[in-house]
Amino acid sequence: xxxxxxxxxxxxxxxxxxxxxxxxxxxxxxxxxxxxxxxxxxxxxxxxxxxxxxxxxxxxxxxxxxxxxxxxxxxxxxxxxxxxxxxxxxxxxxxxxxxxxxxxxxxxxxxxxxxxxxxxxxxxxxxxxxxxxxxxxxxxxxxxxxxxxxxxxxxxxxxxxxxxxxxxxxxxxxxxxxxxxxxxxxxxxxxxxxxxxxxxxxxxxxxxxxxxxxxxxxxxxxxxxxxxxxxxxxxxxxxxxxxxxxxxxxxxxxxxxxxxxxxxxxxxxxxxxxxxxxxxxxxxxxxxxxxxxxxxxxxxxxxxxxxxxxxxxxxxxxxxxxxxxxxxxxxxxxxxx
Amino acid sequence: xxxxxxxxxxxxxxxxxxxxxxxxxxxxxxxxxxxxxxxxxxxxxxxxxxxxxxxxxxxxxxxxxxxxxxxxxxxxxxxxxxxxxxxxxxxxxxxxxxxxxxxxxxxxxxxxxxxxxxxxxxxxxxxxxxxxxxxxxxxxxxxxxxxxxxxxxxxxxxxxxxxxxxxxxxxxxxxxxxxxxxxxxxxxxxxxxxxxxxxxxxxxxxxxxxxxxxxxxxxxxxxxxxxxxxxxxxxxxxxxxxxxxxxxxxxxxxxxxxxxxxxxxxxxxxxxxxxxxxxxxxxxxxxxxxxxxxxxxxxxxxxxxxxxxxxxxxxxxxxxxxxxxxxxxxxxxxxxx
DNA sequence: TTGTAAGCGTTATCAT
DNA sequence: ATGATAACGCTTACAA
Numbered sequence: 001x002x003x004x005x006x007x008x009x010x011x012x013x014x015x016x017x018x019x020x021x022x023x024x025x026x027x028x029x030x031x032x033x034x035x036x037x038x039x040x041x042x043x044x045x046x047x048x049x050x051x052x053x054x055x056x057x058x059x060x061x062x063x064x065x066x067x068x069x070x071x072x073x074x075x076x077x078x079x080x081x082x083x084x085x086x087x088x089x090x091x092x093x094x095x096x097x098x099x100x101x102x103x104x105x106x107x108x109x110x111x112x113x114x115x116x117x118x119x120x121x122x123x124x125x126x127x128x129x130x131x132x133x134x135x136x137x138x139x140x141x142x143x144x145x146x147x148x149x150x151x152x153x154x155x156x157x158x159x160x161x162x163x164x165x166x167x168x169x170x171x172x173x174x175x176x177x178x179x180x181x182x183x184x185x186x187x188x189x190x191x192x193x194x195x196x197x198x199x200x201x202x203x204x205x206x207x208x209x210x211x212x213x214x215x216x217x218x219x220x221x222x223x224x225x226x227x228x229x230x231x232x233x234x235x236x237x238x239x240x241x242x243x244x245x246x247x248x249x250x251x252x253x254x255x256x257x258x259x260x261x262x263x264x265x266x267x268x269x270x271x272x273x274x275x276x277x278x279x280x281x282x283x284x285x286x287x288x289x290x291x292x293x294x295x296x297x298x299x300x301x302x303x304x305x306x307x308x309x310x311x312x313x314x315x316x317x318x319x320x321x322x323x324x325x326x327x328x329x330x331x332x333x334x335x336x337x
Numbered sequence: 338x339x340x341x342x343x344x345x346x347x348x349x350x351x352x353x354x355x356x357x358x359x360x361x362x363x364x365x366x367x368x369x370x371x372x373x374x375x376x377x378x379x380x381x382x383x384x385x386x387x388x389x390x391x392x393x394x395x396x397x398x399x400x401x402x403x404x405x406x407x408x409x410x411x412x413x414x415x416x417x418x419x420x421x422x423x424x425x426x427x428x429x430x431x432x433x434x435x436x437x438x439x440x441x442x443x444x445x446x447x448x449x450x451x452x453x454x455x456x457x458x459x460x461x462x463x464x465x466x467x468x469x470x471x472x473x474x475x476x477x478x479x480x481x482x483x484x485x486x487x488x489x490x491x492x493x494x495x496x497x498x499x500x501x502x503x504x505x506x507x508x509x510x511x512x513x514x515x516x517x518x519x520x521x522x523x524x525x526x527x528x529x530x531x532x533x534x535x536x537x538x539x540x541x542x543x544x545x546x547x548x549x550x551x552x553x554x555x556x557x558x559x560x561x562x563x564x565x566x567x568x569x570x571x572x573x574x575x576x577x578x579x580x581x582x583x584x585x586x587x588x589x590x591x592x593x594x595x596x597x598x599x600x601x602x603x604x605x606x607x608x609x610x611x612x613x614x615x616x617x618x619x620x621x622x623x624x625x626x627x628x629x630x631x632x633x634x635x636x637x638x639x640x641x642x643x644x645x646x647x648x649x650x651x652x653x654x655x656x657x658x659x660x661x662x663x664x665x666x667x668x669x670x671x672x673x674x
Numbered sequence: 675t676t677g678t679a680a681g682c683g684t685t686a687t688c689a690t
Numbered sequence: 691a692t693g694a695t696a697a698c699g700c701t702t703a704c705a706a
Binding site for chain 2: 001044046047048049050051053054059068069070072075076078079082091093094096109112113114115137220246249253256275276278279280281
């Protein structure tokens with residue numbers, strides 16, 4: 001593999017001058033520049049990335065931590081982030097934590113080992129105390145996940161309000177016995193949604209005791225089990241706010257293979273407005289997140305921090321959600337057209 | 338940021354000895370080892386990755402090239418690859434080409450710039466002549482995509498045979514006028530499927546002229562348009578083999594909002610057996626790929642090449658597919674239970 | 675068992 | 691405008 005030295009020799013010039021050409025710096029005669037470019041071409045020279053990184057102390061790479069790439073919400077998020085980052089000349093590396101505390105910390109080490117310049121966390125399973133020290137090693141930005149009064153920028157929606165509106169909608173459709181379903185991890189995000197759920201119940205005079213919080217379900221399979229469980233063990237439940245279109249889809253699938261009708265016997269709300277939620281029969285009422293806006297803003301904020309290592313501030317950027325009403329909750333058939 | 342030198346000083350030993358401890362090498366007294374570990378701990382020392390890479394000429398990182406992460410097939414593939422690779426101590430970086438020739442070549446540069454030790458290509462849009470030179474810089478393995486007589490390992494299914502079986506199944510269900518649908522790019526993989534399509538027609542006495550090859554559709558939206566197009570412009574078509582569950586799902590969605598019935602008026606076969614294909618109403622007949630096996634084998638082969646830089650051989654590893662028959666093609670209702 | 679010193683490929687500083 | 695030289699932080703012969 002050719003090095004800068006080889007190029008310099010072949011062109012009859014010094015490494016310094018070659019380096020100037022590589023980095024588009026001034027003070028190189030056009031004639032010599034051409035000679036060097038020729039030499040680089042002839043040797044198939046490409047600058048060695050490790051050497052540059054070592055020398056410059058920068059990697060031009062950022063890491064995005066997420067639970068799992070197979071969740072379409074995170075898939076879309078990373079897709080947008082990657083596009084935005086690569087326009088600014090940054091590489092993105094995708095880090096799946098699978099909601100493991102250990103993996104999350106392992107990936108944060110990328111900052112210490114200088115493999116990345118900054119980190120975006122889209123989920124957060126460790127206590128903040130364990131995350132905080134890593135701020136010494138480079139900027140961290142939270143996207144989607146958020147917590148109060150922490151010295152990092154946060155880009156997200158108001159999940160409490162979103163949950164409130166979803167639950168209010170269920171109540172308006174006539175549901176009296178509601179369940180809130182969330183995944184295995186009880187993150188801050190889940191907590192926010194739960195608060196919204198409870199507030200809505202309160203505001204509409206439904207006592208919490210008749211309503212349920214169910215922890216665990218995360219995917220389609222879980223949703224299927226959940227439906228069977230509700231039908232058998234809690235048949236009084238008539239409305240469910242799930243934190244996930246997958247879970248909602250699983251419930252609807254299983255319902256279709258039973259004698260319950262959705263939304264008549266059970267109304268269901270999902271989350272994320274994934275393609276799936278439109279395609280199901282009935283289609284799924286859900287909360288739409290402004291994925292692209294979240295992604296773009298997050299990358300923008302991180303890149304800004306990379307350029308101006310300011311004293312870290314905990315500014316929140318809150319984006320709007322949208323309740324998309326569809327067949328899984330709409331009991332009175334509206335007249336279309 | 339503490340360096341190895343700082344640790345050495347604090348422990349009153351040399352860099353060499355510290356390095357030995359870092360790399361778990363023998364010939365260090367237990368007592369000194371402890372002293373060093375203590376010093377590392379006290380300073381919060383972490384080895385600098387760029388320096389190690391530069392010195393050792395290895396990155397312990399592999400790149401996986403794929404069209405887009407939001408396609409669940411590739412999402413699942415990368416998920417499995419990442420797990421397998423990380424067990425062997427390798428990092429994975431995900432590279433979305435979006436089917437762009439330029440991006441594909443850009444990412445292959447990672448091999449030249451020594452940012453990765455090896456590359457897995459799960460799709461291939463450039464001519465082989467452009468890819469070939471990169472083999473100088475490190476091992477490349479093809480997974481999913483394949484071509485004949487190329488000096489790289491290939492791990493894949495027999496797409497021609499899979500297509501053949503899918504089309505044969507449609508014919509057995511009574512379809513007489515078939516269409517084969519594939520995406521924008523006409524890769525080798527698509528070509529294989531098309532051959533299977535044509536062979537099946539031939540073997541069952543259907544002349545090609547009555548049947549169609551449609552290029553372009555890739556996602557749910559395209560599938561919806563496609564259905565409308567077929568209904569309006571080619572209403573004689575009664576069976577479609579799409580290369581994608583998404584396209585199939587889009588067609589089914591649109592059909593449900595029309596007066597055509599699936600499978601009676603039009604039968605549809607998807608590809609990949611994604612969750613979506615089970616959830617649709619009717620559920621989608623599809624081809625199941627052994628994603629985990631493909632992923633594991635691919636990583637295994639690449640890692641082997643990384644350890645033994647043998648003269649490159651073009652061995653193919655072919656895995657079995659499975660035709661999953663569901664409601665989108667099953668005209669005679671079978672009695673269940 | 676431990677240490678010295680060279681070198682991986684760049685780039686920044688300072689001369690010239 | 692160009693070049694010599696010293697880092698960046700680590701590993702590895704080789705010496706002791």
